[in-house]
Amino acid sequence: MRKSSFLLALFVLLIFPSAAFAHDFHQNEGLFFNANIGVYRQKSVDRPWQLASLPETAVIKQSVSFDETIYLVVEVGTKQSLWRQQDRPLQFGRLSGVDEADNIAIKIVGSRLVIFSANGLTAKTQLLNLAGSLVSALPALIESADQLSRVVDVAGELHYFQPSGSTVLIWRYDSGWISVNQPSCQNSQVLTTPIVGLFCQSGSIIYRQSFDNWLILALASLRRVYSSESILGGWDLVDEHLFHVWSSGQVTSVQLPTLAANLTDQVVVVGRRILLHQIDGNWFELKWQENLPVIADISGSAGGAVVGPGAGEQLLINSLPPLLSNATGNWQTLTVVGPFSSARQTPLGLLIWNTGSLTQFAPTGSTVFTKVNPWSSTTSPIQAVEIGATSFVSVITQSGTGNVNLYKTTDFTHWSRITLPTKPTFSPTILEARALTAGSLVELSGVITVAPKVVDSEVVYLEDATAGIQVYLNQTSGALPTTTKINAVVTGEVSTSQTKRVLLDTLADLELGDTTTWTPPTINADQVIDYQGRLVGLKGSVTDIETDYLMLGSLKLHFVGAKGVFQKDDQAQWLSVIDWNSSSGKVEAWATSTNYQLLSRVTPSVPPVVSPPTVTSTTTASSTVKKTNAVTKKTTSISATNPTVKTVSNQSQPTDTPVIMAGVQSQNNSNDSKTISMSAVSLLAGLVSFRGRRFRRWLPN
Secondary structure (H helix, E strand, C coil): CCCCEEEEEEEEEECCCCCCCCCCCEECCCCEEEEECCEEECCCCCCCCCECCCCCCCEEEEEEEEEEEEEEEEEEEEEEEEEEECCCCCCECCCCCCECCCCCEEECCCCCEEEEEEEECCEEEEEEEEEEEEEEECCCCCCHHHHHEEEEEECEEEEEEEEEEEEEEEEEEECEEEEEECCCCCCCEEEEECCCCCEECCCCCCEEECCCCECCEEEECEECCCCCCCEEEEEECCCCEEEEEEECCCCEEEEECCHHHHHEEEEECCCCCEEEEEEECCCCCECCCCCCCCCEEEEECCCCECCCCCCCCCCCEECCCCCEECCEEEEEEEECCCCEEEEEEEEEEEEECCCCCCCCEEEECCCEEEECCCCCCCCCEEEEEECCCCCEEEEEHHHHCCCEEEEEECCCCCCCEEECCCEECCCHHHHHHHHCCCCEEEEEEEEEEECCCCCCCEEEECCCCEEEEEECCCCCCCCCCCCCCEEEEEEEEEEECCCCCCEEECCCHHEEECCCCCCCCCCEHHHHHCCEEEEEEEEEEECEEEEEHHECEEEEECCCHHHHHHCCCEEEEEEEEEEEEECCCCCEEEEEECCEEECCCCCCCCCCCCCCCCCCCCCHHHHHHHHCCCHHHHHHHHHHCCCCCCCCHHHHHCCCCCEECHHHHHHCCHHHHHHHHHHHHHHHHHHHHHCCCHHHHHHCC
């Protein structure tokens, strides 16, 4: 699987205003947007969005990114199945080994993907590790998707907390579930931060001290526990004015004379900050880290709720007026256009919105917010927010029951709507792409094997292990690369031409990778029908020759200057691309260069030289001399134009002469040598047979 190289700072907020919608973003060789009814991808901020190919009526119930691979729970009709990204990132397929079910839920726990599936009353749990190995977790302990929350990672090992009456069975996975402990813990609540353990109805916390050794945490019994990634906190079970804080093994207990457990209705723990809300009153902040801990009244916070923007310990309270705090005890008043219930810190400032969704923004350092959303403030609830160099907001129009809309911004003040595609982009093999109907959108990976100007200046060829295909880009949109044997990805449309071709819109639709090796197959001229779109070593016998092409039987081979290079019956091999020629309506071949391998050449036989009879007629003697001269000259000509075939350097030969690839010898070298030797003997015999005037008449003046 190729790894993600799209480096944006990723902060994802998921909001589910109804169970029907679940939008989110993932990174993997681009930004993926799950819109519940489809999965879209943008390779980079300057590339268009693409729609992945899924079943037509598919609804995405859940998505996660595990080991840089996106997994989808896809529902079609009443059944659900688990899909995952394939080797080509835009291609999704069913995960082999996970059966279709009535209900499927997934959860990442440590280095495993836990997969729960249920058919009727039969439930199954499977585990997928980073190596791609899928196993069933036996015995089948988990009975519902909700119980996945009780599967946790402890020091790199998978554990499951199974309630059993007034106790909890603690299971550890080691090629199967093993029961390792069974502490008393009624109505247990699972904790995952800052320690993994159980909060019991008795007020105690059970945690793993060492391997398979579970103990009660040294902390007073609590009425209820509140936790963050840094601390645990809660009101004392007995003393309603006593509040306990646990941090890295240290316990701080604070007596609060003016506040009590029965006088507060909310406790919020964010980072190392603790806020308590007095019933029908203000929020208070507990400064428990000071030498003399104090409780500070947050003036004007009555009626507001705490909103965490996800940036360290920054907090907001959406009271009237709203308040913002970047540090303990430091609060400032905000000026807003309207109410808000969610917030996200961005590189440029603070973004806030409500469920409607009125969206507001204040630049860094400012406390004044302005309305920025071009979408409806009341009928387009925000589903997800992606913050990065380019940021995105997904909304649902028509009061949350309509179309998916995606908006983007680079400054959080100016937003533009993205037109999401409705036609999927397939990511098939090239062989599969050749079978697609015209107009299909494809993204193909392969190796460029044929450069421009072999068939056409606007055409290259892309091949993978399955097949090859022509790639076309109009020269007004850019110049195609002239390098071959280089990995590439092309994105385009299958053309209507009978020649299988992918049409590119811009040069950006062709992405080049690293150089590679490529060895074309060797075929005979009568096999070309099965090799269309591919580079091959083409072997054949010349049956006809024209200026710029050869005929190898019924196959036309385009070769510049062919008439001055080849002769009939030559056996040779050419590096060529095979494809359909729409002009002729036939499959033809195009030599990629003037290089070739001459395998054999038939040398015309030379008639023997015979001494003429003695005659007295001058006319007859003259005629005989002319015949002899003709024979002698013919023999000399054959010897001069048919030398032993050798490897010829491209640099020492003109382009209209035969060029034989280095390391390949003609198969008729010995025959040529014999022909040259016999011709020399015949010439000598003829010369000796002439006498006096006849011999002198043959010599040039």
